[in-house]
Amino acid sequence: MDLLPLFQWLEATAIGTLVRESLWMFPVIQCGHLLALAMLGGSVLVVDLRLLGLGLRDQPIESLGSKVHPWLVGSLAAIVATGLPMFLSEALKCYYSPPFWYKMTLLAAAAVFALTVRKRVLAGPCAPLWRGLTAVTSMALWFGVGFSGRWIAFY
Amino acid sequence: MAPFIQWLEGTAGSIAIRESILLYPVIETTHVLTLCLFLGMIAMLDLRLLGIGLRGVPVSEVAGRLLPWALSGFVIMAISGALLFYSGPVRASNNIFFKVKMAMILLTGVNALSFHFTIYRRVADWDRDPTPPLRARAAGFFSLVLWCGVVICGRLQAYNWFDQARG
Numbered sequence: 001m002d003l004l005p006l007f008q009w010l011e012a013t014a015i016g017t018l019v020r021e022s023l024w025m026f027p028v029i030q031c032g033h034l035l036a037l038a039m040l041g042g043s044v045l046v047v048d049l050r051l052l053g054l055g056l057r058d059q060p061i062e063s064l065g066s067k068v069h070p071w072l073v074g075s076l077a078a079i080v081a082t083g084l085p086m087f088l089s090e091a092l093k094c095y096y097s098p099p100f101w102y103k104m105t106l107l108a109a110a111a112v113f114a115l116t117v118r119k120r121v122l123a124g125p126c127a128p129l130w131r132g133l134t135a136v137t138s139m140a141l142w143f144g145v146g147f148s149g150r151w152i153a154f155y
Numbered sequence: 156m157a158p159f160i161q162w163l164e165g166t167a168g169s170i171a172i173r174e175s176i177l178l179y180p181v182i183e184t185t186h187v188l189t190l191c192l193f194l195g196m197i198a199m200l201d202l203r204l205l206g207i208g209l210r211g212v213p214v215s216e217v218a219g220r221l222l223p224w225a226l227s228g229f230v231i232m233a234i235s236g237a238l239l240f241y242s243g244p245v246r247a248s249n250n251i252f253f254k255v256k257m258a259m260i261l262l263t264g265v266n267a268l269s270f271h272f273t274i275y276r277r278v279a280d281w282d283r284d285p286t287p288p289l290r291a292r293a294a295g296f297f298s299l300v301l302w303c304g305v306v307i308c309g310r311l312q313a314y315n316w317f318d319q320a321r322g
Contacts, residue, residue, distance in 0.1 A: 027314050031307045034190065038306065041191020042198050046221070056220045059212060067209055071202075143188065150184045 007095040016088030026089060033082040037146065039075035043068050044142050047122065051135035061131075065122035072114075099151035106148060110141035156248075163244045172242035179242060186235035193228030194302055196221045204295025206286030213282040214291070218275075251317050256308035263301045270294035 010016060019025045047068050049055035056064055087094055094100040121134045163169060172178050202208025203217045240247050247253045274290040281287050287295075 023316075027311055031310050034187070034306050034310055035303055037187075038190040038194035039198055040195075041188075042195020045191060045195055045224075046199055049224070055224060056209075056212065056216065058216060058220075063211070067211065071208060146188045146191070147184055150187055151180065154180045 004095060007091045010088055011091035013088055015085050016091060019085050019089035026086060029082050029086055033079060033086065036075050036078035036082060039071060040079055041142065041146070043072040043075055044138060047072075048135035048139050051121070051131040053128070053132075061122060062124070094152065097152050097155055099148040099155055103145055103148040103152065106141055106144040110138070110145055113138060113141055160244045160248050163241065169241050169244065172238060179239075182235050182238050182242075186232060186239060189228050189231045189235065190306065193225055193232050194306065196225035196228065197302060198299065200225075201295040201299040204287055204291045205299075206284075206292065210285045214287060215278050215282050218278075247312070250312050252308040252312040256305050256312065259301050259305045259308065263298060263305070266294060266297045266301065270298075 011020075019029065046055055047061075047065055050057060050059065050061055050064050118134050118138050121131055126134075172182065199209060199221055200217050203210070203212065203214055209217055240253075270291070274288060274294070281291070286292070
């Protein structure tokens with residue numbers, strides 16, 4: 001499937017053009033993206049650490065998971081909302097950037113994992129080994145998203 | 156100070172990071188991603204202090220269990236940040252965002268210390284309050300605002316808007 005025409009069209013959208021032609025919009029959106037990253041990372045970490053028996057380990061997993069859930073969803077929404085206009089402003093660069101494709105693949109994997117396996121592990125009783133494996137997988141996937149995201153700027 | 160900065164810029168280590176294809180991106184990525192560990196954990200505590208996050212969890216538990224993680228994150232950020240500074244000390248020390256960032260970090264320290272040595276000493280009185288007293292909420296608010304400012308300045312430091320005037 002040739003996605004190049006799609007990316008050319010995305011680059012030419014009104015939002016893409018607006019952000020690309022502005023001197024300050026991209027940096028400002030980037031700041032929002034980074035703040036959302038801190039919150040998203042914190043929301044993921046605090047629960048994954050708990051699954052490993054670390055951090056807030058006196059809290060029941062299920063209630064901690066549901067307390068943190070709104071922050072996870074909110075920061076995910078913020079990070080997508082800020083990521084999208086940045087992507088549109090340089091869609092063609094992204095098309096030719098290997099880290100971008102790694103990031104999108106890992107993002108899909110991380111989101112699916114969070115909504116399926118991790119969600120179930122958080123919801124009910126589960127052997128410590130599975131909890132630990134879930135936490136490590138979750139952290140590895142999200143770390144991969146962040147890492148490859150940063151590298152879009154380099155390659 | 157200026158001769159020292161000049162000297163630092165010319166040291167072999169500084170040049171090595173600046174010119175390395177891998178070293179600079181790796182240090183930079185470490186610095187950015189550690190935000191999740193450092194600011195993520197700080198934000199959890201700040202939101203608890205503000206009474207809008209982790210409401211059912213005692214404040215002393217959030218602080219006691221999460222601050223060690225935040226502190227280890229801070230150490231990684233400080234080391235990677237120092238290396239980033241070391242890779243281009245002349246430009247950084249002339250950069251307005253860098254100066255504001257350092258000032259804000261100092262203020263977060265003042266805020267954290269004044270919180271720990273005043274209202275937090277009596278945390279037993281309000282540990283389980285869903286909404287902590289005003290002093291504690293204020294500390295959480297200033298911490299959150301200042302750290303957001305630090306991140307923003309850090310990001311904008313990379314842009315050369317104000318560098319050109321020196322060209």
